[in-house]
Amino acid sequence: MRLLIAFAENGTVRGVADAQRLSPSSVSQQLSLLEREVGAALLERHGRGLVLTPPGRVLVRRSREILELMDLARAEVTEGVDEPVGTVRLAAFSSALNRIVIPALRRLEKRWPRLRIEISELDPHESRPALHAGMLDLAVIADLTPAGDTSGSASGLLLNDPVVVVSAKDHPFMEHREQELRALASARWASNRPGTYLSDLLESAAARADFVPDVIGRFTSDDLLIDAVLERGVVALLPALAVPDDVPVALTRLPELPERSISLLSSRSSRSRAATRAVVDAIQERCEAISSVDIRDRR
Numbered sequence: 001m002r003l004l005i006a007f008a009e010n011g012t013v014r015g016v017a018d019a020q021r022l023s024p025s026s027v028s029q030q031l032s033l034l035e036r037e038v039g040a041a042l043l044e045r046h047g048r049g050l051v052l053t054p055p056g057r058v059l060v061r062r063s064r065e066i067l068e069l070m071d072l073a074r075a076e077v078t079e080g081v082d083e084p085v086g087t088v089r090l091a092a093f094s095s096a097l098n099r100i101v102i103p104a105l106r107r108l109e110k111r112w113p114r115l116r117i118e119i120s121e122l123d124p125h126e127s128r129p130a131l132h133a134g135m136l137d138l139a140v141i142a143d144l145t146p147a148g149d150t151s152g153s154a155s156g157l158l159l160n161d162p163v164v165v166v167s168a169k170d171h172p173f174m175e176h177r178e179q180e181l182r183a184l185a186s187a188r189w190a191s192n193r194p195g196t197y198l199s200d201l202l203e204s205a206a207a208r209a210d211f212v213p214d215v216i217g218r219f220t221s222d223d224l225l226i227d228a229v230l231e232r233g234v235v236a237l238l239p240a241l242a243v244p245d246d247v248p249v250a251l252t253r254l255p256e257l258p259e260r261s262i263s264l265l266s267s268r269s270s271r272s273r274a275a276t277r278a279v280v281d282a283i284q285e286r287c288e289a290i291s292s293v294d295i296r297d298r299r
Contacts, residue, residue, distance in 0.1 A: 001063035002135050003030050004042065008052060008060045009129035019126045020135065034059075067134040071267075084278040085114040091122040091130060092140035095222065095242040096262060100158070101140060104286035108278060115275055131267055137276055139265045140283070142239075156266075156280075158287040162259040163201065164251040166226065166243060167235045174250055181256045185211035190228040190236045193218050202237050205256050241290070262287075 006016045013031075017024040035042050042056035052060065092101045097119065105117055122130065124141035131139045142161065165184065167173055176183045185206075191213070192198045199218075206213045217228045222242040228234050229249055239260060240251055264283060266276060 001034070001059070001067060002133055003027055004034060004056070005060055005063055005067075005133035006129060006135060007031070007043070007050075008057075009133050012049060015129075019122065019130050021120070064134065071134070071273075083114060084112045084275040086273070086275045087116045087118060088138065088273075088275050088279050089118045089120075089136045090138040090140070090279065091120040091127040091136050093123050093127075093142060094121060095239065096140045096142070097121055098244070099241050099290065100262075100283060100286050104282040105279070108282040112278065115278065117279060128265070131265055134267065137267055137273075138279060138283075140262065141265060142260045142262050156264050156284075158262045158264055158284065159291045160259045161239045161241045161262050162253050163198075163237055163257040164240050164243075164253055165235055165257075166229050166238050167250050167252065168229060168233060169248060169250045171233065171235065171250070173235065173252070179252060179254065180209070181205055181254055182209040182211060184213075184235055185209070187214070188232070188234045189213045189215045190217035190219060190225050190232070190234045191215050192225075193220060198237050201258075205237075209256065 003016060003020070006019065007013065007027075010016050010019060013024050013027050016022075017027045020027070031043065038055070038059060040055040040059075041053050042059060043050045044053050090101065101119060105119070109115060109117060120127075120130075120136075122139070124139075124143070127136060127139035127141060130136045140158070165173070165181075171187075173184055173187065189202065191202050202213055202215075217225075217232070217234060219225050219228065222238060225236045225238060226243060226247055226249060229236055230247075237257070241262070243249065243251060264280060266280065
């Protein structure tokens, strides 16, 4: 039923498989098994893809109700227990996992040994459907707008994460009188692959500053971007959260660069559980510690 809801949210078997880290054949087999169990066709071919049948749409609606009731029953059974118990399913994108989630949960699991936390690395466009499909209890997401699509979930802003210029501490830019992007017109850059958010941001911001960036390296990994900054003397754009505190680079905020809002989404059925509240509290405490550090000190 969770996979069927995920299909309704995602629209393709491939999308469900990618989001759930399953093979498309496994997803198809599970959905076929569900069809046999209910005795009705839930999906039908439409052009080159699949769509829900009328019985399929009915079962999606009822499955949401059934799974929410199961989660509520689980919460009520454990509500009288003094300590948080049970499983909390959480997803976050890479830098949030490294800087927020894992440090926050390390102490939490030691304090509450009966609390089991399942963690998945998912981008926001993957974790939203999984949360709405009932496959997650919590999701840490990033948005360039103050609020994204939070239907079926409760949203809480954790922190604002600025996009910064990452450079070596002795890079000439650090001595430049005017800290603005056009001062880096002659610099060599490292960036993500064309078509990604940071690559597009660099191109558009540089165009507004009236220069074309000289990109000499393209990477999918934030760690490789930072290595290029340290070893090749290039500069790069990264969200501040993606740069570990112990890496000896300079971070510079510029008025031309935006910031992203990092939020914590919770499913309606899980937000009252003691176990979920304990995880939320731990993540919020971690974010308060991060936001109290002024990145102007990263010089």
